[in-house]
Amino acid sequence: MVAIFVLALFLFILLVDLIVLRIQGKSHPAFEPALSQYDYLVHDGNVIHIPSNLFFSKGHTWLKKNKNGLMEIGIDPFGSTALGTLSILKCAEVGEELKRGGMIFEGSYGNKTVKFLSPVNGIVKSVNPGIIGKKISNPYESWGVQLVSNDSPENRDLFFSGSDALNWIKNEFSKLKYFIDDNSPIVEFVGETMYDGGSLSNDVVSLLLDQSINDFEKEFLSL
Amino acid sequence: MLNETGILFDVTLCEGCGACYDMCKEVNNLPETNDDYLKDHLSDNTFTVVEEYGEIYTRKLCMHCNEPACVSVCLVGAIKKSSTGAVVYDADKCIGCRYCMQACPHSIPRYEWGTTKPRIRKCNLCDDRVKAGKLPGCVEACPTEAAIFGKMDELIEIAKNRLKSDPDKYYQHIYGLEEAGGGHVLIISPVPFEQLGYVSKLTSEPMPEFTMRAMEKIPSVAIGGGLFLSAMFWLTKRKNELAKEKKSTNGKENI
C-alpha cells in the first residue's frame, strides 16, 4: 500500500504540474509541439535544431506532412547558412507540376546563385509569398511551398529524421569545412581556423573561387 | 563455548505460574505492563512472557544466539556477545538505527518508542547476576524447575536424555539448538514448536553467514573494479588520442 501511495503521490504531482502549466498557458517541454529536438552547435553560440516531426532530404530541404494532407517544403538550416545567409530569389509557381529533382527554390549567398531541388513529385498548391527576396532567419517557420503529393516522407532511404538527420547534418557541416578549404584561394588561413576548433564564419562565400559554387551544388544540393 | 552458560526450558514442567515473569520485572526494575501476565507480550518493559496454548504454557525470551544476527548487523557494536554467552546491549553506543530489530530471526528486540532517548530492550540473560555467581532471575524464581540454568554442554546432554528417556512425552526436537545457528536458550516441548508460536523453518546456518557471502566479495570488487576502471581510462584515452592524430594527419593531407 505504501508503495502505491508514494507512486500515486509522485504521479499526482507531475499531473498537477501539467495542469498548472496548461492554466498558465505554457507548455511542458516534453509535450510542446514546437522545435528544439536534436541540437547541434555550429557557429559560435548558434544551435542547429532538428525537430523530430520533420524529414530532411539530401538536397537540404525539409519536408513536413500536414494534417490536411498537404506537404510543406522549406530549406533546412544547413542550406540557409552554409555559405553565408541565404536569400530566396525564386520559387516554383502555383499549379506547377514538380518532378523529384526539378528546381523548387532558387536562392543566393551573397552574389552566388544556387538551385534547390524538389525532393518529391507533386503539384504546387501554394507558395509562401513572405519568403521571396528575404533572408531566412528561422528556417523551420518559413516554409516555401505547399504541395499535393503522394510520396511518403517516411522513406528512410531518401529522407532522414531524428538522430539520423542530426548525424547526417553534422557530417554535412564537416564536409563543408573541407570543401571550403579545398575551394578557397587562401588555404592556410581558413584551414588554420577550422582545425583550431573554430567555426565557419558568416561570410564564407566571398572566400570561394567563382566556379566552386557549381561544385557546391553538386556536392551538397543534389538528391 | 565450553564455559558458556544458558537456559534449558522444559515446556512439560511449566505450570504457567508467572513467577519468572514477575521476577524478570523485579530484577530489571521494569514497570507493570498488564494486569494479566498471560495476556502480556514482549515490549520495552517486558523481557519475557508466559504464553498459554490450551493446557500448555511456554515462554518467549531472547534466544541468545551463538552467532547473533543483531550483533553482526549493529554498525557501532552496541550489541555484543558477553563472555557468558549472553547477548548484551550498550545503550551509550547505540545510535538507534533499529537494524537489529529488523534482522533478528526471532523478532525479539523491542524499542522504547515513547521516549526521546530510546533504547533497544530485551532479555540479557541476567548477565550481571550470572557474572556475580547468581542464577538468572527467571530461573531462580521457577518453582517447578521448568527452567534450569547451567553450562551449555550439560544442558544439551540433559535435554537429549529427557527426549530419549521419554519419547512419548516429548516432540523429538530441541528448539534453539540449531535454529539460526543455535543459541543459549534451549526449549523442549510435547508438541511441534510452530504450535507454540516459535519461528520454525529457520536454517541451521547462522544468519550472519547470509550477509558474509556478499560482504566477502567487497575487497575483490573494490580492487578488481579499480584495476578495470584504470585500465579502461588508459585504453579509451589512448584510443581517442590515436583517433585525433589520425584526424589531423588526414586534415593536413587534404590541404
Next chain:
Amino acid sequence: MKINDILKPTFWKVVSVIIVTMGLFSTYYRFSLGLGLTTNLHDSVPWGLWIGFDFIGVGLAAAGFTIAATVHIFHIHKYEPLVRPAILTAFLGYSVVVCLLVVDLGRPENFWHPLVMWNIHSVMFEITWCLICYTTVLILEFAPVVLEKFKIKAPIKYLKIISIPVVIAGVIFSTLHQSSFGSLYLIVPGKLHPLWYSSLLPVHFYISCIAAGLSMIIFESFLIARAFTKKDGFHHTELKMDILSGASFAVLIALIAGFLLKIYDFIDNGKLPLLTVPSTETYLFYLEILIGTLVPIFLLSYKKLIEDKKWMYLTSICVISGLVLNRLNVSITGLAASSGVNYFPSFDEISITMMLVVLAIFAFRLIAKNFAVFVSNESENSVNENGTAKSKQIILSERYE
C-alpha cells in the same frame, strides 16, 4: 533577481511553502516527542517510509557515478553536459538521504558514533562509510564549479591532478553501497517475501539503480528545460536529444540485464510458482515489473519512440516509478506479511519526507542560479582552443569585409 520576483507567488511556490512549513512543524514534533508518537513505526515495523525513501533517493542519485565514469573514465565526451547536473543531483540526493537517516535514528545525537565505533561485519557500517566517502567524492567533483565561480584558481590545479583517482573511487564506493542496500536484507531470509528475497539482491539493486539513475537524469533534463529557460538567463538548459537518446539506450540495456537476472533468479530458485499465488505481494510485484521493466523495455525498443521526447519523458517516469515500487516493495510490502501488521506512514513521516524533497529542489535551483551547472559540449574541454579560434575568426572577417 529582484525581491519582487522572489516574492511573487506562483502555484508551486505556495505549495512549497506550505509543505516546508508543515515539515518544520513535524520535524519539531519528531525531535521533541520521539518516534513513537509521531510515526507509525513500532516493534513489528522498525523501518518505514523514511528508510524506504532512502533507498529510492540513493537509487535515483546513481547517475552521479555512471555519468562521471562514462565521461571521465570511458572518455565519451558527448555526455559532458550531463556531468555537472548529475553530480549535483547525486549530492543533493545523498543530502536528503543523510537528513532522513538522522531524522529516523532513535538517537540522532549519536550519529557520529560509526566514525569511531566500528563493526566491520555490519552491512550498515559499510554503507555508512561508503556514503561518507562518496559524499566527499561528490564534493571534490563539484568543487571546481564553486572555485571557478569565486575565481580561486590554485586548488583547481590539484583537484585536476587527483580527479581521475577520485572518479574511480567514486564509482567503486557507489558500486559497493548501491549493492549493499540490497545486502541489508540478505539477513532476513525468513522475513522478506521470497518474491523479493534472493541471494542476488545486491546485484538486483545495483543494476536497477543504473537504469533508474540514468532515467532520473533524463527526467530531470525535462524539469530543467521546463524550469530554467533562456528568458531567466540560463543557457544550455534546452533538451539535448541526441545525448538523452544515448542515455535512454543505456537504460534499455540495464533494464534488459536486470530482467534477465530476475528470470534467472526465479528459475534457479524455483520461485516461478509464487507468481500464480493471488496476494497483495504478487500484484505489487507484477505492477513493479510491468511499469518498471516491461513497458519501458517495450517503449525503448522502438527507435522512433526513443527519439520522441514525449515518449522519452514517459519512459523515464516509468523506470523511476519501477524503482520506487521496487524499493518500497522490498523495504515495506515484502516484510508486511511476516510482521503481521499493516503499516502506513503517519502524517509527520510523510510531511518530513516531502519537506526534504522540496528543500533539495530549492537547493538545486539556488545552486543552478549561481554556479555554472549547465555547460555545453565544447566549453569545458576547449576553452583555450575556442579563445584562439574566436580571435582568428575576427581577423578573418575583418580582412574580407
